[in-house]
Amino acid sequence: MFEQVEVFHRPATVREAVRLLAGGKGRARIVAGGTDLVVDGDPTVRTLIDITHSGLTYIRKQRGVCAIGASTTMAELEESQTIRALAGGVLARAAATCGSVQIRSVATVGGNLANGSPAADLVTPLLVLDAAVVVADAKGRRRLPIAGYVAARGTKALRNSLLVEVIVPVPKGRRCGWSFQKLGRTALDISVVNVAAGLQVDGAGRIQWARIALGAVAPTAMRAVATEGCLLGRMLNAESVAEAAEGVTREVSPISDVRASAAYRREMCRVLARRALEECAAQSGCPL
Ligand SMILES: Cc1cc2nc3c(=O)[nH]c(=O)nc-3n(C[C@H](O)[C@H](O)[C@H](O)COP(=O)(O)OP(=O)(O)OC[C@H]3O[C@@H](n4cnc5c(N)ncnc54)[C@H](O)[C@@H]3O)c2cc1C
DSSP states (O other), X not given: OOTTOOEEEOOSSHHHHHHHHHTTTTOEEEESXXXXXXXXXXXXXXXXXXOTTSSOOOEEEETTEEEEETTOBXXXXXXXXXXXXXXXXXXXXXXXXXXXXXHHTTOXXXXXXXXXXXXXXXXXXXXXXXXXXXXXETTEEEEEEHHHHHHHTTSGGGTTOEEEEEEEEOOOSSSEEEEXXXXXXXXXXXXXXXXXXXXXXXXXXXXXXXXXXEESSSSSOEEOHHHHHHHTTSBOSHHHHHHHHHHHHHHOOOOOOSSOOHHHHHHHHHHHHHHHHHHHHHHTTOOO
16 A cells, blocks of 8 residues: 555644645655555555644533544544533544544544545534534635535535644533434444434424534535424424434435445434434423
């Protein structure tokens, strides 16, 4: 693997990593845990830039947000008390489902997002948490909503950019519920379907806002925006949950592949969305 790689860098700063990436003539790649990059084995790569010593391994809670450095591993997310306490631990739970212990000890947050798999397990919880990312390139740093990053990844707009950190607003208010649901062929597999949900109800049990995100059922992970809209102002009960679970099946566009047929994936969207909303209901004080 990578016999053609000519240079390996381990920059100590983001600035240096970005400079090396920009000078790589399209043949340089960032490497963090390597769990996707090595499997991919792109024969055009000549330069590897290891960012695991670039100061991007941190989890910081500050001024109403939680900032997570790009080279923070899944294991660090899973074990962090800050991440476990954030939004019912939805992000920690998603991290805990990413492959085996061995994979989670090296696989990073940045790699999970930058690799661009529609099945990446951190994207759906980050969508429902309304997270943003900071990217850096030769022109400087900019902040993008997570949905914008996922949509633009792989395009010219993000060429030669380094994902620096993920910013998660710390949710405020009472009577919120959060859930992450994953279906894989085995406990170690990537998702056949994954669903994350978050919502808040008022004192009467009426839905103030709801977010539902689905992975591995469209070219990129997606929010079920129409279904979310239908839930607004409704009572959170078995009827509204069943209608929402049905609603998401009309918004997804799954394909058949080696892991599952499109029809099975669509049906599992219904099942996982119902389970996710039921868990949110229980957490928000409206058990069904
Ligand atoms: C056996 C196995 C099981 C797995 N199971 C799961 C699973 O259950 N769920 C899941 O979601 N994933 C799973 N994966 C995929 C993988 O482990 C994750 O996507 C992981 O988070 C990738 O992180 P990494 O640090 O290893 O990325 P790398 O392999 O180092 O990089 C992946 C890609 O992202 C780019 N990149 C990395 N970091 C950055 C950055 N900061 N800025 C810009 N570009 C960057 C690299 O250039 C490369 O193109 C599995 C992989 C394996 C091999």
